[in-house]
Amino acid sequence: MKIAIVGAGLVGCTIARLLKDRGHDVVIFEKEKRIGGLCATDVHRGRFYQLFGPHNFHTDNESVIEFLCRFSKFNEYTHYVGTFVDGRVLPYPISYETIEMLQERDQILKELRRLPKKINMANFETCVVSMIGKELYKKFIKNYTMKFWGILPANMEAEWAPKRIEIRRDNSLGYFKHEWQGVPHCGYSHMLEKMTEGIPIHYNVEIKDYRDLKYDLVIATIPIDELFSFCYGRLAYRGLRFEINFEEAEWEDVKYGCINFPDSDVAYTRKCNYSLCYPNGPVTSCIVGYDFPGNNSSMYPVYTSENKKLFNKYLACLVRIKNLLSIGRLGLFRYYDMDEATEWCLDNINAVENYPALNLEERMELLTKVR
Ligand SMILES: Cc1cc2nc3c(=O)[nH]c(=O)nc-3n(C[C@H](O)[C@H](O)[C@H](O)COP(=O)(O)OP(=O)(O)OC[C@H]3O[C@@H](n4cnc5c(N)ncnc54)[C@H](O)[C@@H]3O)c2cc1C
Incomplete structure (x- = not known):
């Protein structure tokens, strides 16, 4: 089959690799000039950092680990989070x-x-x-x-x-509960470049209308409302703006990779130290990111009942089109972590490969069983 994938984020690259390994002719279109989507990484003076907030991989799923380790070594890293409450930093969760x-x-x-x-x-x-x-x-x-x-x-x-949200006995595993936690040794972008070796990626190509793509199957990983040119209206997403200080002198709370700031006396919601998971690079300074919430970008699906109804309208539209699939965090309007996003691709690759042959109920089952 000739297959076009829209978006070179984690899901686009994973599904591309799996389909290519099954012998399909796969091509990716990406609107940015870089690979990685939300988990894209870059490097500053030999030290890696994440462009869009801290991204820590965590899973207990052996297939996910085995799949990712084909493309990268991982730095073991347990992510500890603090919250600034009553004038001091307390462990969170x-x-x-x-x-x-x-x-x-x-x-x-x-x-x-x-x-x-x-x-x-x-x-x-x-x-x-x-x-x-x-x-x-x-x-x-x-x-x-x-x-x-x-x-x-x-x-x-x-x-x-x-x-x-929960109350834990203790926080020995850090913010995430999975035993396997870490980040790709040279960042996510490098891992995804390895994953997509042999698969053409057309950068700086923004797909405006999926009908322009003449392929046996089109798999989009972009916001589902955008895929349908917002014909029923816009789904609400929350975004973040990231300010990164590459030379922050010190990080007083050495244990914490991130500190949350619930109160409104500072505009950022959290302050994150990227140097803990990527300890290579200069040791005298830290790379610290500040996350400012806003509506400037599509990162987090906002779970309200109106949004849910609107998403279902788009879904009903989607399943009527035999050769178009919408997946990933924004394609399924789901608050996916990277382990869940990868797991979805591995678990459903047979159904994805056979998507054009599925009937309407089977398509709906594939796309709703994850919700
Ligand atoms: C701030 C933040 C922190 C996070 N931290 C963690 C974490 O610590 N651990 C964890 O497991 N998960 C984390 N996640 C979740 C993780 O980022 C996602 O699960 C994962 O990156 C989703 O990948 P995706 O491929 O579905 O989407 P995306 O990464 O959004 O990829 C979609 C791609 O499509 C491209 N695109 C969009 N529109 C078009 C178009 N019209 N034409 C062509 N290309 C287009 C985009 O540029 C992008 O590259 C975090 C998410 C955010 C926002």
Whole structure:
């Protein structure tokens, strides 16, 4: 089959490699002049850093590890996160270790003993309060969520909260719970260049209309509303602007790769030290990134009920077209981490390869089973 892939991010490159390995004639179109999409990396004075915020790979899936290790060695790196609360940095995710450090410890433990048996999924706020109690919600989650997403937590869907928010026994594995954690030794862009060896990539080509691509199968990894020229309206995404200081003199909280700032006295939501996962390069300074939330780019799907309805309209449109597939974080409007994105490609490669032959129900099943 002749297959065109739109987008040279992690998903575009992964699916391209898998299809090429099965003997298909694959080509990639990428609107930027570089590979990597959201996980793109660059190098400054011999030290790698991520262009769009810290990207730490974490998984327990052996197939994912085996697949990625074909293209890169990985630096082992456990990502520890802190949150700036009550004038000091506390370990995050919230753990019993964190609670012990708080003045309101007794009140919090009382609230935890009285939590409802069932999580209240009415909205994001009710969900989190029913999982961790009011006091912890107020201190760690409420302001950060408003600052990050720019909307009231009560107006957000609860869907992803149980996956992201919890109280842990301890934080020995760091922010992520998987045993296998790290970053590609020479950055993600280098790993993806290796992954796509032998596959032509046309850079600086922005696909405006998928119908211009005369291929047996077109696989898009771009925002699904953009794919359909916003015919039903725009899905809401949240973006970030990144300011990077390449010569930050010191990083006082050596253990933490990132520090969250829930309060509004600083405009950034987090401050991240890239030098911890890429320890090569000059040792006298750190590369530190500051994340400023905004609506300037499409990075995080905003989970509201209106967006969900709108996404479903686009999905209904998509499955009626036999040779067009929309996948990846923005193509499926899903808050995917890189392990899930890679896993999706590995698990569904047979269905992707046979997509034009699937019937409407089978196509819908493929695209909705992940949601
Ligand atoms: C700030 C941030 C931090 C993150 N941190 C982590 C982390 O620590 N760990 C983790 O596992 N995951 C993390 N993620 C998630 C991770 O970035 C994604 O899961 C993954 O990169 C998604 O890859 P993708 O290929 O689906 O999308 P993308 O990377 O968005 O790729 C889409 C590609 O399509 C191109 N494109 C768009 N429109 C067009 C067009 N019209 N024509 C041609 N090309 C086009 C884009 O330029 C881009 O290269 C993070 C995400 C963000 C935003």
